[in-house]
Amino acid sequence: xxxxxxxxxxxxxxVVIGGGVNGTGVARDAALRGLRVTLLExxxxxxxxxxxxxxxxxxxxxxxTRDPGLTEELCRESGTIQRIAPHLVFRVPALLPVMTAxxxxxxxxxxxxxxxxxxxxxxxxxxxxxxxRLSAAELQEIEPRLATGIQGGISxxxxxxxxxxxxxxxxxxxxxxxxxxxxHCAATAILRNQEGRVTRVAGRDRIxxxxxxxxxxxxxxxxxxxxxxxxxxxxxxxxxxxxRPGKGIHVYFGSQxxxxxxxxxxxxGRQVFVLPWQDWTVVGTTxxxxxxxxxxxxxxxxxxxxxxxxxARVLPGVLTARPLGTWAGVRPTLxxxxxxxxxxxxxxxxxxxxxxxxxxxxxMLGGKLSSYRLFAEQVTNQVATYLENQxxxxxxxxxxxxxxEPVDVAALAEQGHIPTFxxxxxxxxxxxxxMDIVRRIARHNRESALVCNCEPVTEAEIRYAVRREFARTVxxxxxxxxxxxxxxxxxxxxARCGAIVAALxxxxxxxxxxxxxxxxxxxxxxxxxxxNPLSARQEALIRASVRxxxxxxxxxxxxxxxx
Amino acid sequence: xxxxxxxxxxxxxxxxxxxxxxxxEAILVHDRPGATxxxxxxxxxxxxxxxxxxSLETDxxxxxxxxxxxxxxxxxARVATGAGITKRSRGLDHTLLNLEPLxxxxxxxxxxxxxxxxxxxxARTLAxxxxxxxxxxxxxxxxxxxxxxxxxxxxxPHDFAVxxxxxxxxxxxxxxxxxxxSSYDAWLLGPWLGLEPETVLHLRxxxxxxxxxxxxxPGGAAGARFARARDRLMRHLGLTVVRGRVLAxxxxxxxWKLDVESYLPNRxxxxxxxxxxxxxxxxxxxxxxxxxxxxxxxxxxxxxGIVSGGIELAPVxxxxxxxxxxxxxxxxxxxxxxxxxxxxxxxxxxxxxxGPEVFExxxxxxxxxxxxxxxxxVVAGAALARQPHTMxxxxxxxxxxxxxxxxxxxxxx
Numbered sequence: 001x002x003x004x005x006x007x008x009x010x011x012x013x014x015v016v017i018g019g020g021v022n023g024t025g026v027a028r029d030a031a032l033r034g035l036r037v038t039l040l041e042x043x044x045x046x047x048x049x050x051x052x053x054x055x056x057x058x059x060x061x062x063x064x065t066r067d068p069g070l071t072e073e074l075c076r077e078s079g080t081i082q083r084i085a086p087h088l089v090f091r092v093p094a095l096l097p098v099m100t101a102x103x104x105x106x107x108x109x110x111x112x113x114x115x116x117x118x119x120x121x122x123x124x125x126x127x128x129x130x131x132x133r134l135s136a137a138e139l140q141e142i143e144p145r146l147a148t149g150i151q152g153g154i155s156x157x158x159x160x161x162x163x164x165x166x167x168x169x170x171x172x173x174x175x176x177x178x179x180x181x182x183x184h185c186a187a188t189a190i191l192r193n194q195e196g197r198v199t200r201v202a203g204r205d206r207i208x209x210x211x212x213x214x215x216x217x218x219x220x221x222x223x224x225x226x227x228x229x230x231x232x233x234x235x236x237x238x239x240x241x242x243x244r245p246g247k248g249i250h251v252y253f254g255s256q257x258x259x260x261x262x263x264x265x266x267x268x269g270r271q272v273f274v275l276p277w278q279d280w281t282v283v284g285t286t287x288x289x290x291x292x293x294x295x296x297x298x299x300x301x302x303x304x305x306x307x308x309x310x311x312a313r314v315l316p317g318v319l320t321a322r323p324l325g326t327w328a329g330v331r332p333t334l335x336x337x338x339x340x341x342x343x344x345x346x347x348x349x350x351x352x353x354x355x356x357x358x359x360x361x362x363x364m365l366g367g368k369l370s371s372y373r374l375f376a377e378q379v380t381n382q383v384a385t386y387l388e389n390q391x392x393x394x395x396x397x398x399x400x401x402x403x404x405e406p407v408d409v410a411a412l413a414e415q416g417h418i419p420t421f422x423x424x425x426x427x428x429x430x431x432x433x434x435m436d437i438v439r440r441i442a443r444h445n446r447e448s449a450l451v452c453n454c455e456p457v458t459e460a461e462i463r464y465a466v467r468r469e470f471a472r473t474v475x476x477x478x479x480x481x482x483x484x485x486x487x488x489x490x491x492x493x494x495a496r497c498g499a500i501v502a503a504l505x506x507x508x509x510x511x512x513x514x515x516x517x518x519x520x521x522x523x524x525x526x527x528x529x530x531x532n533p534l535s536a537r538q539e540a541l542i543r544a545s546v547r548x549x550x551x552x553x554x555x556x557x558x559x560x561x562x563x
Numbered sequence: 564x565x566x567x568x569x570x571x572x573x574x575x576x577x578x579x580x581x582x583x584x585x586x587x588e589a590i591l592v593h594d595r596p597g598a599t600x601x602x603x604x605x606x607x608x609x610x611x612x613x614x615x616x617x618s619l620e621t622d623x624x625x626x627x628x629x630x631x632x633x634x635x636x637x638x639x640a641r642v643a644t645g646a647g648i649t650k651r652s653r654g655l656d657h658t659l660l661n662l663e664p665l666x667x668x669x670x671x672x673x674x675x676x677x678x679x680x681x682x683x684x685x686a687r688t689l690a691x692x693x694x695x696x697x698x699x700x701x702x703x704x705x706x707x708x709x710x711x712x713x714x715x716x717x718x719x720p721h722d723f724a725v726x727x728x729x730x731x732x733x734x735x736x737x738x739x740x741x742x743x744x745s746s747y748d749a750w751l752l753g754p755w756l757g758l759e760p761e762t763v764l765h766l767r768x769x770x771x772x773x774x775x776x777x778x779x780x781p782g783g784a785a786g787a788r789f790a791r792a793r794d795r796l797m798r799h800l801g802l803t804v805v806r807g808r809v810l811a812x813x814x815x816x817x818x819w820k821l822d823v824e825s826y827l828p829n830r831x832x833x834x835x836x837x838x839x840x841x842x843x844x845x846x847x848x849x850x851x852x853x854x855x856x857x858x859x860x861x862x863x864x865x866x867x868g869i870v871s872g873g874i875e876l877a878p879v880x881x882x883x884x885x886x887x888x889x890x891x892x893x894x895x896x897x898x899x900x901x902x903x904x905x906x907x908x909x910x911x912x913x914x915x916x917x918g919p920e921v922f923e924x925x926x927x928x929x930x931x932x933x934x935x936x937x938x939x940x941v942v943a944g945a946a947l948a949r950q951p952h953t954m955x956x957x958x959x960x961x962x963x964x965x966x967x968x969x970x971x972x973x974x975x976x
Contacts (some may be wrong), residue, residue, distance in 0.1 A: 255598060263672070300915065301913060301914070390793075446676060449681070495646030496646075497687050499685075501683070507694075508691050509690075510691055510692070512689075513646065524919060528914070528919065530880065532911060533879065537872055539919060540923075541870050542869040544598065545601070547642065549644045549646045549648070549780065550648065551648045551650045
């Protein structure tokens with residue numbers, strides 16, 4: 001018994017393939033301009049780089065010496081994102097210590113000071129404070145857990161954001177303006193007529209198996225690292241949309257290892273950061289050419305040790321902390337043969353495939369999370385011109401859903417009779433839209449039950465994720481709410497979440513159980529590379545408990561889907 | 564003949580019982596809940612479905628009977644897990660509902676306003692199971708209020724179970740269930756039907772039909788019930804239980820010496836819980852660490868594997884093998900029958916190419932229960948290499964270890 005996918009409108013102006021931050025950004029921009037849009041995402045919104053990035057909305061200080069224009073652009077866009085999504089953005093104060101063991105530490109400190117003075121010129125664009133040059137004593141006072149042997153350092157501040165929630169917010173706004181968002185729907189062909197104009201996109205719902213056929217005037221391929229694969233759907237060779245995929249991983253811990261971000265250098269000189277993030281601490285990231293399966297990117301033990309070695313240099317506590325897990329993604333960096341991964345351009349590029357004989361088809365290549373809105377605006381401008389639409393772009397002025405009004409956490413807690421910390425998390429994730437969830441809790445008190453205790457996720461929020469935020473699996477719900485990402489590894493919450501998702505999407509309960517098993521297995525694979533003596537007991541317990549609860553003896557678990 | 568049993572889980576308890584039963588002296592040393600006290604309530608006979616089912620000895624039946632909380636039905640049992648799966652098992656904690664004899668019947672699944680439990684989802688998932696469909700067994704959610712006071716909603720399942728040990732509470736619960744419906748053949752409730760083995764029996768008597776719970780999550784009622792039953796059995800047998808941690812086990816000639824770091828209460832406080840009974844001892848009110856030396860003719864290592872902390876991953880920077888015993892003892896650990904070699908890295912155990920299954924494959928190398936070259940040292944339970952990790956296998960291995968210890972010493976020696 002298959003579930004039906006959402007019913008599909010057959011004729012639109014624009015099909016966007018790819019539900020990352022670029023794809024959802026374009027869908028939103030186009031929908032706001034009155035175009036009829038359908039977005040096809042093969043997995044879940046934010047499945048790729050967008051949902052696995054660090055979530056640092058920074059002004060690109062490290063590009064300042066090579067490309068100040070890019071830095072200015074990124075700083076301006078950081079300010080814009082803060083304006084349109086104030087609920088999703090949080091300030092991250094950062095320290096950049098220089099160790100006495102570094103080469104020429106005093107000279108380097110002076111150079112950094114000068115550098116940040118130049119970077120300060122852009123600070124008003126992104127509402128940052130002026131940087132400070134700090135002595136070793138001052139740094140130790142701000143963060144006592146810093147290692148000894150510090151010469152001095154710099155403090156500055158940037159913003160953090162949850163990439164996956166940013167994608168959801170863009171998709172929500174697009175949907176409010178008539179766009180259709182189809183997740184777990186893979187595009188299978190891009191068809192054109194005899195004049196070479198794009199006419200149809202065929203797709204397949206990977207959960208129900210149903211096929212989808214959409215008539216359209218234009219197609220934007222916003223599939224990130226998948227770009228060379230997507231372009232083949234139109235019969236165009238992969239060489240015409242080349243990327244150089246760069247894998248980046250993160251390790252996260254369940255406690256706060258530092259009260260602010262700390263930037264340091266790894267053994268090969270690359271920048272590594274330790275970032276406090278809600279209840280966690282995130283350490284990242286790597287940058288390595290990736291030749292593997294884009295649907296199944298998992299960190300390796302070596303990568304984890306490389307990062308922890310770097311982090312331990314400034315925060316030795318990292319080595320005695322218990323890692324909760326890892327996540328990994330692949331950057332869709334612009335292609336270039338020759339340079340080292342770090343030296344590649346972080347700019348973005350729009351390809352108009354009229355050059356290959358397909359008119360109305362555009363590919364988005366490269367880009368950074370911070371500049372997604374600008375990239376989307378530029379692409380939508382081109383598409384609008386092609387479709388003879390003259391409505392102006394509004395995405396920099398109109399707030400994203402949840403950002404329309406400030407949130408009153410106390411009022412949320414009171415209205416829903418929920419603890420303040422639960423209300424706070426709802427506010428972090430949904431902004432003022434959290435009131436919709438709380439109103440439902442007030443009417444259906446049962447739904448205030450916490451399904452996941454590690455990351456307080458109420459039943460109401462899970463239902464909201466399925467009903468309104470396009471979630472169709474347990475993994476989707478986890479991407480939106482962090483359910484099951486905490487110490488319990490989903491052992492306590494995955495089954496119940498699966499049952500709720502299955503019930504809401506009219507699927508058999510057995511499918512809910514299978515979703516839970518898949519999710520728990522996937523989480524275990526992500527935890528394994530960070531396994532260390534402190535986490536072994538918990539890992540073994542999770543394994544035994546999952547076997548007892550979900551009966552995974554001899555189970556065939558599909559982590560990467562093969563269909 | 565005196566034996567020290569390290570670990571008071573299912574293997575250690577079985578070994579201590581068997582030794583005491585044959586006239587030996589057994590001292591149990593344990594310091595914290597291990598895998599047994601975190602178990603679900605179901606007694607798997609096979610670790611994987613494709614394995615051959617365990618053949619149980621008569622001794623094992625005798626031990627299970629003396630523990631008084633488990634049932635090993637002649638035909639396999641079937642339990643409902645908290646996730647809504649029906650699962651065959653060799654035996655079960657008798658507080659759980661055995662679904663096997665209820666095939667083809669109509670089972671009411673409690674639905675109530677207790678946040679940690681969702682009866683409606685449970686009923687839906689159970690009803691959808693292959694077993695329910697093939698045997699035409701019906702699961703229906705029935706709404707009953709079983710939460711007596713609002714504050715109980717934030718109780719953990721373990722604490723909620725404690726509340727149900729009071730006979731008044733059980734009578735009230737039975738009345739609530741009876742008023743809701745008498746037309747179902749059996750009732751399935753959440754995992755909180757008391758920590759005393761009689762509690763569920765009272766409920767069954769009051770309702771005059773099968774009643775039972777689902778499996779527990781770690782930290783839930785099933786494990787707590789085992790702990791109480793074990794403590795009761797040890798008291799009944801008059802065995803000494805030392806609350807403490809073994810630091811080292813060393814052989815001197817033919818006997819053994821164990822260095823134990825134990826905890827003695829400075830004072831203990833007891834307190835009630837609501838008006839419904841239950842006594843809780845607050846250990847934080849002053850435990851004193853003392854060093855103790857125990858001497859014995861034999862040692863049974865029933866300290867458990869990775870879950871219990873008996874075997875651990877070597878810390879980063881250590882120079883030995885990737886796994887080690889959590890205390891000193893003349894043993895070697897093996898993984899997949901290969902003796903572990905020292906690590907060739909400064910950065911700690913590398914597990915990349917091994918999967919999490921390695922946690923269950925690592926164990927102490929033995930011949931049968933014996934550690935070769937160390938007379939009087941035997942191993943039982945999850946600490947054994949090549950030992951399937953099920954409760955019943957562990958219990959059986961405890962009996963085997965006890966027999967091995969007793970064979971070496973005949974009465975009078």
